[in-house]
Amino acid sequence: MNLLILAALPEEADALFPGTGARDDGLVPLRRLAAHGHAVTIATCGLGKVNAALAAGLFAADADILLISGTCGALGAEAGRAYWLAEAVQHDYGASQPGRFRRYRAGDWPIGEPGEAHFAAMPDPGLGLPHARIASGDSFVACPDAAADLAADLGATLVDMEVGAVAQVAARLGKPWAAIKAVTDDANGASGGDFQANLLRAARQAATEVERLVAMP
DSSP: OEEEEEESSHHHHHTSSTTOSEEEOSSSOEEEEEETTEEEEEEEOOSSHHHHHHHHHHHGGGOSEEEEEEEEEESSSOTTSEEEEEEEEETTOEEEETTEEEEOOTTSOSSSSOOOOOEEOOOOOSOOOOEEEEEEOSSOOOOHHHHHHHHHHHOOSEEESSHHHHHHHHHHHTOOEEEEEEEEEOSSTTHHHHHHHHHHHHHHHHHHHHHHHHHOO
């Protein structure tokens, strides 16, 4: 099976199967290796939805499954642990209307009554991780009020800048996807420093769970 694993940052990508594989430092840095009978491509896509979607679109054609590994902020989720992201929604896709912002499923017409906004991941194969819904958007959330709004409006307990975009690409291509991310910060005023302080720990924490997923029969 061919697996494409996307990580936004070099620290997140390097935490996956460390010290193995052949590197290709092109437009999107890649590392290719064999693990547990699978051909694995690890792509360092860069921050944000456009970078994530670009990398997914470039390399997903040969992949059987799209995986995402890395870090995220918490919108009420417990800090210091990794999560299986069962659902992803793009929190900045929708329609600005008087007095409110109505969120739609990314790619749908943002007109009329909105339906369910999320993309569903492939079934959990039994890793035993807590499940969460993540809200993705092209902004780093470091504000308790904004975090509370996302949690209340979307039912999300985690926030990042990439998973929702990869989920949208996977849906368009008809490919299964899965994401595992570990929390670095609480999406508040201390998030910038907390993210930097916890990046390496959380990246490895998520990577360890992704490696367990790849090893499963």
